[in-house]
Amino acid sequence: xxxxxxxxxxxxxxxxxxxxxxxxxxxxxxxxxxxxxxxxxxxxxxxxxxxxxxxxxxxxxxxxxxxxxxxxxxxxxxxxxxxxxxxxxxxxxxxxxxxxxxxxxxxxxxxxxxxxxxxxxxxxxxxxxxxxxxxxxxxxxxxxxxxxxxxxxxxxxxxxxxxxxxxxxxxxxxxxxxxxxxxxxxxxxxxxxxxxxxxxxxxxxxxxxxxxxxxxxxxxxxxxxxxxxxxxxxxxxxxxxxxxxxxxxxxxxxxxxxxxxxxxxxxxxxxxxxxxxxxxxxxxxxxxxxxxxxxxxxxxxxxxxxxxxxxxxxxxxxxxxxxxxxxxxxxxxxxxxxxxxxxxxxxxxxxxxxxxxxxxxxxxxxxxxxxxxxxxxxxxxxxxxxxxxxxxxxxxxxxxxxxxxxxxxxxxxxxxxxxxxxxxxxxxxxxxxxxxxxxxxxxxxxxxx
Amino acid sequence: xxxxxxxxxxxxxxxxxxxxxxxxxxxxxxxxxxxxxxxxxxxxxxxxxxxxxxxxxxxxxxxxxxxxxxxxxxxxxxxxxxxxxxxxxxxxxxxxxxxxxxxxxxxxxxxxxxxxxxxxxxxxxxxxxxxxxxxxxxxxxxxxxxxxxxxxxxxxxxxxxxxxxxxxxxxxxxxxxxxxxxxxxxxxxxxxxxxxxxxxxxxxxxxxxxxxxxxxxxxxxxxxxxxxxxxxxxxxxxxxx
Numbered sequence: 115x116x117x118x119x120x121x122x123x124x125x126x127x128x129x130x131x132x133x134x135x136x137x138x139x140x141x142x143x144x145x146x147x148x149x150x151x152x153x154x155x156x157x158x159x160x161x162x163x164x165x166x167x168x169x170x171x172x173x174x175x176x177x178x179x180x181x182x183x184x185x186x187x188x189x190x191x192x193x194x195x196x197x198x199x200x201x202x203x204x205x206x207x208x209x210x211x212x213x214x215x216x217x218x219x220x221x222x223x224x225x226x227x228x229x230x231x232x233x234x235x236x237x238x239x240x241x242x243x244x245x246x247x248x249x250x251x252x253x254x255x256x257x258x259x260x261x262x263x264x265x266x267x268x269x270x271x272x273x274x275x276x277x278x279x280x281x282x283x284x285x286x287x288x289x290x291x292x293x294x295x296x297x298x299x300x301x302x303x304x305x306x307x308x309x310x311x312x313x314x315x316x317x318x319x320x321x322x323x324x325x326x327x328x329x330x331x332x333x334x335x336x337x338x339x340x341x342x343x344x345x346x347x348x349x350x351x352x353x354x355x356x357x358x359x360x361x362x363x364x365x366x367x368x369x370x371x372x373x374x375x376x377x378x379x380x381x382x383x384x385x386x387x388x389x390x391x392x393x394x395x396x397x398x399x400x401x402x403x404x405x406x407x408x409x410x411x412x413x414x415x416x417x418x419x420x421x422x423x424x425x426x427x428x429x430x431x432x433x434x435x436x437x438x439x440x441x442x443x444x445x446x447x448x449x450x451x452x453x454x455x456x457x458x459x460x461x462x463x464x465x466x467x468x469x470x471x472x473x474x475x476x477x478x479x480x481x482x483x484x485x486x487x488x489x490x491x492x493x494x495x496x497x498x499x500x501x502x503x504x505x506x507x508x509x510x511x512x513x514x515x516x517x518x519x520x521x522x523x524x525x526x527x528x529x530x531x532x533x534x535x536x537x538x539x540x541x542x543x544x545x546x547x548x549x550x551x552x553x554x555x556x557x558x559x560x561x562x563x
Numbered sequence: 564x565x566x567x568x569x570x571x572x573x574x575x576x577x578x579x580x581x582x583x584x585x586x587x588x589x590x591x592x593x594x595x596x597x598x599x600x601x602x603x604x605x606x607x608x609x610x611x612x613x614x615x616x617x618x619x620x621x622x623x624x625x626x627x628x629x630x631x632x633x634x635x636x637x638x639x640x641x642x643x644x645x646x647x648x649x650x651x652x653x654x655x656x657x658x659x660x661x662x663x664x665x666x667x668x669x670x671x672x673x674x675x676x677x678x679x680x681x682x683x684x685x686x687x688x689x690x691x692x693x694x695x696x697x698x699x700x701x702x703x704x705x706x707x708x709x710x711x712x713x714x715x716x717x718x719x720x721x722x723x724x725x726x727x728x729x730x731x732x733x734x735x736x737x738x739x740x741x742x743x744x745x746x747x748x749x750x751x752x753x754x755x756x757x758x759x760x761x762x763x764x765x766x767x768x769x770x771x772x773x774x775x776x777x778x779x780x781x782x783x784x785x786x787x788x789x790x791x792x793x794x795x796x797x798x799x800x801x802x803x804x
Contacts, residue, residue, distance in 0.1 A: 474715075478731060502731060504715055518804075520703060520716050537716075539702050545713070545802045548691050552714040556683030559767055 220344025
């Protein structure tokens with residue numbers, strides 16, 4: 115979440131005033147007691163101690179983040195250079211998959227398909243998982259400060275993923291942003307957001323369930339459309355007198371348009387209303403409505419998806435490209451290194467290249483970047499390769515039918531990045547539905563076993 | 564009858580140009596030893612569902628068949644390609660070269676590979692077969708006459724040791740070594756070459772395999788005859804993509 119100061123900041127200032135008085139008092143007390151009581155450090159915590167890790171067994175590589183990028187990166191750094199001592203830092207205790215989560219929201223698969231163990235991933239692949247978060251980085255000394263202590267490193271890969279920008283929904287007041295996030299979570303950063311949405315669907319009895327498509331390059335391009343289809347299937351199956359309203363700032367779906375439009379029309383017309391060229395400019399939590407340029411839309415419940423940005427830590431570390439509207443990392447697009455520093459890499463959804471922010475992209479990219487880092491550590495270079503975006507979308511929760519696209523990327527001077535080798539199957543089928551689920555299972559195997 | 568005599572038989576029989584024979588011969592001579600990936604592999608005769616020996620010459624052109632070898636639960640694709648599939652060198656998961664000995668039987672056109680994807684272990688089960696050989700050009704890969712794994716679009720060339728043509732797989736499917744008895748026209752599976760993935764396979768699917776094949780039987784090596792049949796008759800869904 116972004117910008118969580120503001121109103122709470124006033125409270126903080128009041129508190130700090132009070133704390134200053136208290137510490138002045140404590141100072142006076144110390145003067146009196148000098149020599150009898152050891153002085154207390156004014157600031158204490160894990161930033162001043164080393165993490166509880168053994169001495170590195172080889173060059174140490176830190177991977178920040180245990181999503182699709184970080185998990186693949188950690189495993190294949192070790193595979194590509196068994197001498198690396200790899201430490202993955204991830205604050206969550208359990209992996210909750212965002213890919214395939216729409217299938218769980220639509221009651222097509224069980225939750226256990228999405229949940230995986232960081233402990234097993236690390237054990238099976240010879241790296242260390244440290245449960246914590248990166249908070250500071252000294253790139254000159256190559257020391258990373260985490261909530262679990264500091265770690266000295268040879269290379270660091272930042273794969274922190276995304277945060278949300280609620281101002282994009284016209285919600286600029288930080289306190290209001292928190293209310294919107296808690297009342298109508300987006301459901302694109304798993305898993306509490308997803309658990310909330312699932313509970314909403316379980317409780318839903320009638321009316322409009324509102325979804326939206328954000329602007330910009332958001333995580334999982336087909337995600338909102340697939341979710342709309344699967345919730346519509348669920349309403350139909352359960353006999354719920356409700357419909358999904360999907361608001362899209364675009365003229366048509368951003369990906370697999372024909373496949374989605376066919377499903378909307380042929381399968382979901384009673385339970386799904388798709389409105390195009392609509393931008394949300396405000397949210398009224400109490401009155402349960404959103405404001406658009408074309409008037410207000412009331413809803414019984416909602417999951418509102420703001421524009422995404424690179425995780426805030428990228429900006430905090432001074433590694434964001436100031437020109438990037440989504441505050442993505444500034445890196446050499448073909449080497450993944452930050453300017454002038456061959457020891458710091460940024461990958462996954464925080465990357466600046468306009469690749470699809472998807473699990474498959476992050477996974478295939480991490481295969482390549484891990485190879486680059488392993489080569490770099492031996493003074494070698496490996497050429498850039500395109501990541502691969504294989505992306506299935508289930509459009510029918512009853513018949514379990516999916517559509518798919520498979521694409522790579524190429525850079526053309528003067529034109530920039532574009533898709534290449536695109537294969538699109540927009541005719542939905544049960545077979546692609548099976549392949550859809552197996553796609554996820556295969557990549558969980560790639561990351562965890 | 565050994566594979567070598569069979570290959571010699573094939574060369575005589577099909578009488579392709581001397582150039583073709585020389586090329587194939589050169590490939591055999593230059594090749595490193597086959598990487599037999601399994602100690603003491605079982606020798607299994609292929610039979611049809613009625614228990615009668617599968618006659619190599621009766622295997623239809625562009626067959627996409629399945630049998631299980633070397634374990635009761637490990638699927639193998641049995642394919643008949645249109646043109647002779649000569650021996651060639653391919654690289655295993657560590658980049659080490661090994662010899663794929665080529666096709667056997669009529670025209671050297673019958674080949675077999677583990678139906679366990681070298682990328683992320685998707686496989687052919689009774690419920691769904693993700694790896695299939697098809698003659699027609701498929702939408703996902705844009706190739707025809709290839710084995711495609713429809714889970715992540717890895718594409719393998721069955722006429723060339725299952726080398727990777729496209730997709731995320733990094734090394735060929737493990738090859739199942741075949742022997743053709745010219746006198747009886749019978750086919751035998753005799754070993755595995757290349758990167759076998761059985762350990763990973765059992766680990767990933769233990770629960771499913773126990774259910775389908777029996778608690779301990781799933782990792783038992785096959786003995787005697789093994790049944791081969793079209794994938795479409797074995798799997799509820801032979802995935803096309």
